[in-house]
Every structure is written in structure tokens, then in C-alpha cells.
Amino acid sequence: MSYRFAGRMGRIPESFLDELFRVSGAPGVITFAGGLPASAYIDVAGIREAACEVFDEMGSKALQYTTTDGYLPLREFIADRYRQRLGLPARPEEIQIVNGSQQCLDLVAKIFLDPGDAVGMERPGYLGAIEAFSLYEPVFHAVPLEEDGPDLAAFASLVRDYAPKFFYGIPNSQNPSGRTYSQDKRRGIAEILDGTDTVFYEDDAFGELFFDGRPRLPVKRYLPEQTVMTGSFSKIVAPGMRIGWIYAPEPILQEFNVAKQAADLHSNFLSQVILHRYLVTHDLDAHVRRVAAVYGERCRLVCDLLDDLMPPGMTHTTPEGGMFMTATLPDGLSSMEVFYEGIKEGVAVLPGVPFYVDGGGEDTIRLNFSAACEEEIVEGMHRLARVVRRLE
Amino acid sequence: MSYRFAGRMGRIPESFLDELFRVSGAPGVITFAGGLPASAYIDVAGIREAACEVFDEMGSKALQYTTTDGYLPLREFIADRYRQRLGLPARPEEIQIVNGSQQCLDLVAKIFLDPGDAVGMERPGYLGAIEAFSLYEPVFHAVPLEEDGPDLAAFASLVRDYAPKFFYGIPNSQNPSGRTYSQDKRRGIAEILDGTDTVFYEDDAFGELFFDGRPRLPVKRYLPEQTVMTGSFSKIVAPGMRIGWIYAPEPILQEFNVAKQAADLHSNFLSQVILHRYLVTHDLDAHVRRVAAVYGERCRLVCDLLDDLMPPGMTHTTPEGGMFMTATLPDGLSSMEVFYEGIKEGVAVLPGVPFYVDGGGEDTIRLNFSAACEEEIVEGMHRLARVVRRLE
Numbered sequence: 001m002s003y004r005f006a007g008r009m010g011r012i013p014e015s016f017l018d019e020l021f022r023v024s025g026a027p028g029v030i031t032f033a034g035g036l037p038a039s040a041y042i043d044v045a046g047i048r049e050a051a052c053e054v055f056d057e058m059g060s061k062a063l064q065y066t067t068t069d070g071y072l073p074l075r076e077f078i079a080d081r082y083r084q085r086l087g088l089p090a091r092p093e094e095i096q097i098v099n100g101s102q103q104c105l106d107l108v109a110k111i112f113l114d115p116g117d118a119v120g121m122e123r124p125g126y127l128g129a130i131e132a133f134s135l136y137e138p139v140f141h142a143v144p145l146e147e148d149g150p151d152l153a154a155f156a157s158l159v160r161d162y163a164p165k166f167f168y169g170i171p172n173s174q175n176p177s178g179r180t181y182s183q184d185k186r187r188g189i190a191e192i193l194d195g196t197d198t199v200f201y202e203d204d205a206f207g208e209l210f211f212d213g214r215p216r217l218p219v220k221r222y223l224p225e226q227t228v229m230t231g232s233f234s235k236i237v238a239p240g241m242r243i244g245w246i247y248a249p250e251p252i253l254q255e256f257n258v259a260k261q262a263a264d265l266h267s268n269f270l271s272q273v274i275l276h277r278y279l280v281t282h283d284l285d286a287h288v289r290r291v292a293a294v295y296g297e298r299c300r301l302v303c304d305l306l307d308d309l310m311p312p313g314m315t316h317t318t319p320e321g322g323m324f325m326t327a328t329l330p331d332g333l334s335s336m337e338v339f340y341e342g343i344k345e346g347v348a349v350l351p352g353v354p355f356y357v358d359g360g361g362e363d364t365i366r367l368n369f370s371a372a373c374e375e376e377i378v379e380g381m382h383r384l385a386r387v388v389r390r391l392e
Numbered sequence: 393m394s395y396r397f398a399g400r401m402g403r404i405p406e407s408f409l410d411e412l413f414r415v416s417g418a419p420g421v422i423t424f425a426g427g428l429p430a431s432a433y434i435d436v437a438g439i440r441e442a443a444c445e446v447f448d449e450m451g452s453k454a455l456q457y458t459t460t461d462g463y464l465p466l467r468e469f470i471a472d473r474y475r476q477r478l479g480l481p482a483r484p485e486e487i488q489i490v491n492g493s494q495q496c497l498d499l500v501a502k503i504f505l506d507p508g509d510a511v512g513m514e515r516p517g518y519l520g521a522i523e524a525f526s527l528y529e530p531v532f533h534a535v536p537l538e539e540d541g542p543d544l545a546a547f548a549s550l551v552r553d554y555a556p557k558f559f560y561g562i563p564n565s566q567n568p569s570g571r572t573y574s575q576d577k578r579r580g581i582a583e584i585l586d587g588t589d590t591v592f593y594e595d596d597a598f599g600e601l602f603f604d605g606r607p608r609l610p611v612k613r614y615l616p617e618q619t620v621m622t623g624s625f626s627k628i629v630a631p632g633m634r635i636g637w638i639y640a641p642e643p644i645l646q647e648f649n650v651a652k653q654a655a656d657l658h659s660n661f662l663s664q665v666i667l668h669r670y671l672v673t674h675d676l677d678a679h680v681r682r683v684a685a686v687y688g689e690r691c692r693l694v695c696d697l698l699d700d701l702m703p704p705g706m707t708h709t710t711p712e713g714g715m716f717m718t719a720t721l722p723d724g725l726s727s728m729e730v731f732y733e734g735i736k737e738g739v740a741v742l743p744g745v746p747f748y749v750d751g752g753g754e755d756t757i758r759l760n761f762s763a764a765c766e767e768e769i770v771e772g773m774h775r776l777a778r779v780v781r782r783l784e
Contacts, residue, residue: 001617001641002589004557006506006528009647012654039452047455048447055440060431063439063630099491099656106655110527114398132654135502136398165396197394225393238455240661249393255401262404262524263498264491268660269632 011134017127017354020339024348030380032302033339033348035175035323036371041291042238043282050278054270062273068261070097070245071272077279078231078245085215088224094247096256097267101205101232101244105132107263108201108228108246111255112165113138120158120167122150124326124355124364126175126203129168138165140357145177147317149185156192166199166228172216173206173322176355176366178299180210180320183217190222199252200227208236208288210321211296225249233275235323236288241271295323298369301377309385311392316367323370326352329363330392338365338387347383403526409519409746412731416740422772423740424694425731427567427715428763433683434630435674442670446662454665460653462489462637463664469671470623470637477600477607480616486639488648489659493597493624493636497524499655500593500620500638503647504557505530512550512559514542516718516747516756518567518595521560530557532749537569539709541577548584558591558620564608565598565714568747568758570691572602572712575609582614591644592619600628600680602713603688617641625667627715628680633663687715690761693769701777703784708759715762718744721755722784730757730779739775 024033054062069075075092082090098104105128113119115137121130123142130140141158143150150169158164169189171181181189193200202219210216220227232244246256260266299319306316306327313330329335335351342349352364372380416425446454461467467484474482490496497520505511507529513522515534522532533550535542542561550556561581563573573581585592594611602608612619624636638648652658691711698708698719705722721727727743734741744756764772 003591003643003647004589005503005647006509008506009503009650012650036457039456042452042455044447044451044455048444051443051447052440055436055443059436060434060630063434063436063632064431065428065626065631099660103656111397111401114400117398128654128657135651135654197396199395234457238452238662239457240455242656242658242660251395255395255397258401258404259527262520262527263655264495264634265520266634268491268634268663270630270663271660 008135008137011137012131020350023343026343028346029343029348030346030372030376030383031348032367032369032372032380033350034371035368037235037239037323038291038294038370041294043287046282047238047274047278050281051274054273054277058273062270064269066266066269068257068266070267071269071276074272074276075245077276078247082247086218086221088218088220090247094250094253096246096253096260097272098244098246098260099264099267100234100239100242101203101230102128102132104230104244104246105129107256107259108166109133109136110259111252112199118162118164120164121357122169122174123358124176124352124361125168125357126170127354129203130354130357133168142356142358145174145179147179149179149181150189152185152188152192155189159192159196159198163196164198166201168201168203170203170205171219172204173209173319173324175205175322175324176326176352178317178319178322178325180216186217186219187222189219193223193226202227202229204229205232205235206322207231209292209295209323211292211299212320213289213292220247228252236284236291237275237278241275242268243271243275292321295370298372298374298377299325301374302367302369302381305378305381309381310388314388323368325367325369326364327367329365329388333388333391334362335365337391341387341391342384345383345387347380347387349384400527400529403529404523412742415735418735420738421735421740422738422764422768422775424759424761424764424772425740425742426763427760429627429631429715430683430686430762433686435679438674439630439666439670442673443666446665446669450665454662456661458658458661460649460658462659463661463668466664466668467637469668470639474639478610478613480610480612482639486642486645487637488645488652489664490636490638490652491656491659492626492631492634493595493622494520494524496622496636496638497521499648499651500558501525501528502651503644504591510554510556512556512590513749514561514566515750516568516744516753517560517749518562519746521595522746522749525560534748534750537566537571539571541571541573542581544577544580544584547581551584551588551590555588556590558593560593560595562595562597563611564596565601565711565716567597567714567716568718568744570709570711570714570717572608578609578611579614581611585615585618594619594621596621597624597627598714599623601684601687601715603684603691604712605681605684620644628676628683629667629670633667634660635663635667684713687762690764690766690769691717693766694759694761694773697770697773701773703781706780715760717759717761718756719759721757721780725780725783726754727757729783733779733783734776737775737779739772739779741776
């Protein structure tokens with residue numbers, strides 16, 4: 001039997017990631033390769049309590065089919081939080097619930113992209129987005145991500161010359177680099193896009209996790225009708241519930257709703273009601289402050305150890321929030337080699353190559369700093385330093 | 393701001409369904425238009441118990457990220473059940489968990505269909521499948537669904553003349569018709585497909601819900617390497633958990649896994665572990681027998697009332713299981729008219745038109761018999777009879 005798969009299946013970049021994650025999950029390996037939030041800071045008791053209340057008070061309603069757009073009280077909570085935190089005039093009708101914000105990558109691409117359409121990306125760009133978008137067969141155009149956001153001259157040229165359907169960016173604590181756009185860059189992006197029909201896709205998975213607790217104003221604030229914003233409870237409550245959302249202008253949401261309904265009718269309703277109950281009976285702000293503080297400590301520890309232990313010529317970004325950073329290896333070192341030698345030494349990092357849609361990244365690695373505890377970070381960084389020094 | 397949506401968004405059939413469902417949800421309306429399982433037969437106490445055990449024993453593990461293919465013990469449970477119920481040599485590696493089997497419609501289409509590819513459908517066909525497939529811009533070819541399954545001569549011609557990438561069918565208690573393929577037709581389909589490279593997509597959402605409790609052997613049994621089978625816990629445990637699965641040959645599953653990962657990383661893990669705990673600590677067979685018996689009684693009641701109350705010239709199918717049947721209106725009556733007049737009378741049915749990819753169905757309606765209780769069924773059918781007799 002020969003199977004006739006669709007042409008798009010050949011467009012997914014060769015994935016060595018499954019292999020990498022399998023290898024990096026071996027016993028005894030300290031991993032900076034993944035992207036898990038810290039398990040110790042998931043509020044199991046609080047979520048259990050919310051679940052019991054939901055079963056007792058809603059009964060079978062919590063277990064039935066529901067509407068595609070999602071549980072209205074949860075959408076109201078999200079809209080309220082946008083108003084309070086960021087001063088955005090969000091209404092629940094502009095918000096739909098999805099299976100983690102990853103699903104938005106698939107569905108936004110689905111409603112916008114015909115094969116050959118231009119899509120703008122950061123360089124480096126988020127790997128999950130590259131994979132999801134690739135199945136819609138676009139042509140990627142990458143704009144270098146500087147310390148304070150995309151190179152605006154390159155961004156303007158891209159928009160002018162290729163009129164991408166959308167530009168995908170993560171302005172807050174980007175994955176993989178950990179970089180955050182300055183307010184000037186955000187305004188600059190809005191100015192360049194204003195009057196064009198290129199949409200800004202603002203992935204805000206990490207905006208709650210600034211170590212200083214200070215929210216940054218999103219591009220959506222400057223360009224409301226042209227920005228699709230997405231968010232997630234995976235990083236601030238629990239990823240296993242797979243609850244994220246899209247916040248977008250209504251004409252876009254209408255199409256999005258059609259695609260979401262065709263994709264899976266609606267997101268897990270039980271988790272939507274449990275999560276909502278949890279949110280209204282617990283202090284999310286206090287919880288997020290606790291989590292962000294821990295990630296801040298872990299991030300500083302990784303940065304300090306990189307500075308202290310690695311040979312000169314190895315540099316790294318210095319995130320203000322989120323869960324990831326990148327490091328650049330000393331001249332001539334290959335991240336794949338560091339990966340495989342690292343595994344032998346009992347430490348895993350993620351090679352940078354798959355984050356580059358147009359080649360490059362051979363000398364960069366992504367480091368996650370949320371999952372490992374301080375003790376593991378210290379030991380893991382010592383192992384990594386031995387590997388880098390040996391290969392140098 | 394003008395939004396440049398993808399060409400595929402124009403391919404979704406004009407949906408009047410949202411409007412229909414909105415109208416049919418009005419207070420006082422008895423609805424046969426939807427597709428909800430009976431709320432009274434969802435085991436809330438059992439699922440609550442399973443949830444508490446999961447929180448207590450697994451802790452934060454139940455709330456973390458997991459693998460794309462799904463929770464291995466749940467996949468083992470599904471494989472075991474296939475072996476025991478249907479004698480299929482299923483292995484957990486051939487099974488992946490999805491967000492309700494609706495997600496398989498999207499992802500199977502995604503991995504197989506290029507624009508313009510041929511897809512075979514039953515006539516009438518399942519509306520949710522038509523919507524999901526449409527976004528991949530195939531050319532639909534419909535084979536008439538006779539009382540005992542597809543017209544085999546038309547099926548053979550379709551396969552020979554158009555070599556569809558796959559044929560989508562629901563052999564057990566089809567949606568919308570309630571019809572079940574005979575074993576002869578199943579073998580006939582397998583014989584026709586054998587040696588071709590057309591895949592059989594066997595949607596088995598209702599196979600556990602035969603009123604006589606007797607399982608029917610699937611097409612997968614006769615054509616294992618060429619059949620993709622999908623199943624769901626929505627109809628036998630609870631739809632709000634959105635847990636379904638695909639059971640397919642490994643080369644297909646590999647592509648499916650890529651598409652699933654890009655679509656949403658993985659399905660709700662909390663619900664996967666709660667559901668698994670529920671399944672291994674409760675008697676699913678006894679629960680399913682109870683549900684199927686109730687649906688059997690409700691189905692017979694609807695059939696009897698249709699026979700007793702409706703004018704001659706109105707006919708209906710007689711399901712052996714599942715949740716749906718179709719009725720054909722007396723000559724000249726329009727299902728849309730019956731719908732709108734029905735709402736005024738306080739009863740909702742679903743017009744048949746959207747189930748026909750090539751026109752037709754104006755004189756048919758779909759009736760759900762799982763959601764309304766006996767008292768509502770009696771009152772609802774009297775209302776419907778008044779409408780039909782008035783319009784006749």
C-alpha cells in the first residue's frame with residue numbers, strides 16, 4: 001500500500017526535534033532544552049478545589065458539548081484582565097478560547113494563507129510557529145531581531161516589498177531569544193503597518209512573566225484593528241489544561257470561528273469551567289508574581305553561571321522575563337556537536353538551527369530557565385561549561 | 393482595514409446552522425435539531441471521583457505538557473477494547489489521542505488533500521465532515537447511501553474513475569440517516585478498495601451504541617492497512633472532555649502526528665488522565681448498555697409517533713443504534729419551512745440540505761433522539777405533526 005499524502009506534508013522542516021527531546025529526556029540528563037513551566041509552581045490543590053466545586057455545582061453541564069467560541073465567563077475574565085492590566089478596550093465578543101495558543105498558529109495561518117503568500121517572521125523565530133505555518137505553504141521572510149525588537153528598516157522593506165499577509169512576533173520575552181521589544185519599536189511597527197493590509201500577529205505567551213512585574217503596552221494598543229493578539233494560561237496556571245485564547249477584531253474572529261469549528265468543534269469545556277472557577281476564587285496576581293520571581297532568580301543564575309564558567313567569546317541574551325534565552329557559542333563551535341556531547345555529559349540544550357527560516361543559527365543554542373531548579377541549574381551549567389571548553 | 397483571507401475560506405458552505413441552533417435554543421423549544429448525548433446519563437459522580445484520585449496521586453504531572461500522541465495507558469485501554477470487542481489486532485502505537493474525533497476530520501484531510509483532490513462521501517453525508525474537508529478544497533463525489541450501506545456499483549465507479557484520496561463513511565448508525573452497513577456491504581467495500589490507493593476513512597462514533605448491544609465488524613477488519621478508523625468517548629462517557637482517537641496504519645499516523653503537533657501540540661492532558669482513571673475504575677460496558685437501552689427506547693418512541701401522528705407520505709429511517717435518524721417530508725414540503733414553522737410551534741428539527749454535497753435534501757429532516765426525554769419527545773412530536781399537517 002502506498003499512501004498519497006498532500007504536498008504540504010513535504011513542507012514541514014525536517015524535524016530532528018523528536019529525537020532531540022527523546023534523547024534529552026534520558027535519566028540523569030539535566031535539561032535546558034524543553035519548555036516546561038516549573039512543576040512545583042503549579043497550584044494543584046487550588047485547581048483540585050476548583051474542579052470539585054465545578055462538579056458539585058454544574059454537574060453534567062460541565063461535561064456536555066458547548067459553543068465553539070468558549071465559556072463566556074472565562075472570556076469575560078480575559079477581557080477584564082486586558083482592560084485592567086494593559087488598558088485595552090477588550091470585549092468578550094473579541095475573544096475566543098482555543099487549545100493552548102499553539103492552536104492559534106494553525107488557525108490564523110489557515111484563515112489567511114494561500115500557498116505562496118508571504119509571511120513575516122522574527123529572526124530567530126519561534127519554532128512552533130514555523131512548523132504550524134509551514135503546512136500552509138507560505139514564503140517566509142525573516143527580519144533580524146535586534147536587542148530591542150525587529151530591525152525597523154528591514155521590517156519596513158518587507159512590508160513594502162512583499163505585503164505579507166501577517167507578521168508574526170513575540171514582543172515580550174521572545175522565544176527563543178528572550179528579547180523584549182522597546183516601546184519605540186512597538187510604535188514604529190504600528191506606524192509602518194498602519195494603512196497597509198498586513199496584520200500584526202502578536203503572540204503574548206510571556207507578557208505576564210516580566211521579572212519586574214511591570215506590564216509592557218502591546219502593539220495591539222497602537223494598532224487595534226490590525227492586530228491579532230494571543231495569550232495562554234499554560235505558563236501562568238497549567239499547560240496540561242490546554243487553554244489559550246485569541247483576541248482579534250470581529251471580522252477576523254468570524255473566520256477564525258469557522259476554522260475552529262471545523263477543526264474540533266470547541267475546546268475542552270471541563271477545563272474551561274474548572275480554570276474559570278480557579279481564577280475567580282484564587283489570587284492570580286499573587287500567583288503570577290511568585291512564579292515570575294522564581295523565573296527571575298533562575299534566569300539570573302543561568303546568566304551569572306554563563307558569565308563565570310564559559311570561555312570568552314560565548315555570549316548570551318539577558319531576558320527581562322519569560323522562560324527562554326539564547327547563547328552564542330565561541331567561534332567555530334557547532335550547536336549540534338554541543339548537543340550530542342552535552343548528552344554524554346548529562347546536560348541538554350536546544351540547537352538554534354530550527355529557529356531560522358532562512359538558514360543560520362548553527363552557533364546558537366536556546367536555554368530554558370523555568371524547568372530546572374537552582375541546584376540542577378548549577379550542576380547543569382558546570383556540565384555545559386566542561387563540554388564547551390572541551391570542544392573549543 | 394480590509395482583511396485578505398485565504399481562498400479556502402470561501403469554500404465553506406454558507407452556514408445557516410449557527411442561526412438555526414441559536415433559534416432552536418430558545419426557551420420553550422423542544423429540540424431534535426442538535427446532537428447532545430443525554431445529560432442525565434453522564435456519570436458526573438464517577439468522573440468527579442476519578443478526577444480527585446488523579447489530583448491526589450499524580451499531582452502536577454497531570455497538569456503539565458505531555459507528548460503529542462497522548463497518554464499511553466489510555467491508548468492501551470483503547471487498543472485492548474478493540475481487541476476484545478471487535479477482534480482487531482490493535483496496538484497502542486497505532487492509536488493517537490485527539491480533541492474529539494472531529495479533530496481527525498481536520499487532520500486526516502490536512503495530511504491527504506491537495507486542492508482539487510477527489511474525496512468520496514455518503515449521500516447524505518455527515519455535515520461536520522463536509523465542513524472540515526471543505527477547507528482543504530477537495531472535489532466531493534457522493535455515493536447514494538442505501539438502507540444497508542453505500543450503493544456498491546456507484547462506489548466502484550467512483551473509485552475507478554476518480555481515485556479519491558479517501559472515502560469517508562460512518563458504517564454504524566450513520567449521521568444523519570441512522571443507517572448501518574450490512575456485513576456484505578462492508579466486505580464489498582473492502583474488495584473494491586483492495587489493490588487501489590484509496591483509503592477508507594471509517595468514522596465509528598456510534599459503534600458502541602447499538603440497541604441490541606451486538607458489535608458489528610468494521611471495514612478495518614477486512615482492509616487493515618488501508619483503513620483509518622476513528623472513535624470517541626463523547627457519546628459513551630462525556631463530550632465536554634473532547635477525547636477521541638484515531639486508529640491507523642503507522643505510516644499514516646506518522647504524518648498525522650506531525651499535523652497534530654503543529655495544530656495544538658497535544659490534547660488536554662488533565663482530561664486524558666481523568667478519563668483513563670474513570671475507565672479503569674468503573675464498568676464502561678454496563679454504562680454503555682444503560683445508555684444504549686435508553687436511546688433504543690427513545691428511538692422506538694420517535695418512530696412510533698412518526699408512524700402514528702404524521703400524514704401518509706412522510707417516511708423515516710429505522711436506526712439500530714446511535715443518536716440520529718432522517719425523515720422524508722410529504723411531497724412538496726420544504727424542510728426549511730418546517731423548521732421555521734416548527735420554531736413558532738416550539739419544536740426544532742434540522743433541515744437536510746447541508747448533508748448533501750451535490751444538492752438535494754430539501755424534503756428531508758434530521759431528528760436527534762438522544763437528548764430529549766420521553767415526555768419531551770411525545771410533546772415535541774405532537775407539535776411537529778401539527779406543523780407538517782398545517783403545511784401539507
